[in-house]
Amino acid sequence: MVSRWAYSDFEIDGKVIKRGDSVNLMLGSANRDQEQFVNPDELNFQREESKHCGFGSGIHFCLGATLARAEATIALNTLINRLPNLNLKEDAIEWADNIVFHGPKHLHLTFSSPRDVKGLWGHDHV
Ligand code: HEM
Numbered sequence: 001m002v003s004r005w006a007y008s009d010f011e012i013d014g015k016v017i018k019r020g021d022s023v024n025l026m027l028g029s030a031n032r033d034q035e036q037f038v039n040p041d042e043l044n045f046q047r048e049e050s051k052h053c054g055f056g057s058g059i060h061f062c063l064g065a066t067l068a069r070a071e072a073t074i075a076l077n078t079l080i081n082r083l084p085n086l087n088l089k090e091d092a093i094e095w096a097d098n099i100v101f102h103g104p105k106h107l108h109l110t111f112s113s114p115r116d117v118k119g120l121w122g123h124d125h126v
Helices: 065-082
Strands: 002-005 010-012 014-016 022-025
Touching: none
Parallel strands: none
Antiparallel strands: 002 022, 010 014
């Protein structure tokens, strides 16, 4: 979620917003808009759509987006490579009570014996 204060009066979807009103934009919700994305609730690393707003947009677009993407790529590749048969242990996820940073309270997982794989740079890394 990101917050803004309206610079001028405007109307959106029948709702009148006045200058100075606080507006909370639910980026996580927008990223699951079924009019924008095919199967929006599905975790799909091969998605071709790139119009998500997870890093915001406009002049305040996330300065760390490139770093965050690199970190996520390394972290997810390492996780998936090192922990074979990674699965969710719980039937239902308990969500943390935080609308700004949405995420699970905890995530219990199962996996087979960790692989002793070499890291991206040819040595082990955690
Ligand atoms: C997955 C990780 C990340 C996500 C989802 C994320 C998301 C966002 C979003 C949505 C905004 C826009 C906020 C707004 O419009 O009010 C933002 C801004 C920003 N992010 Fe990130 N971010 C991430 C990682 C990072 C990292 C790693 C850095 C720095 C190393 C960073 C630095 C910043 C900065 C400095 C801004 C403010 C830009 C501005 O206001 O001009 N972010 N981020």
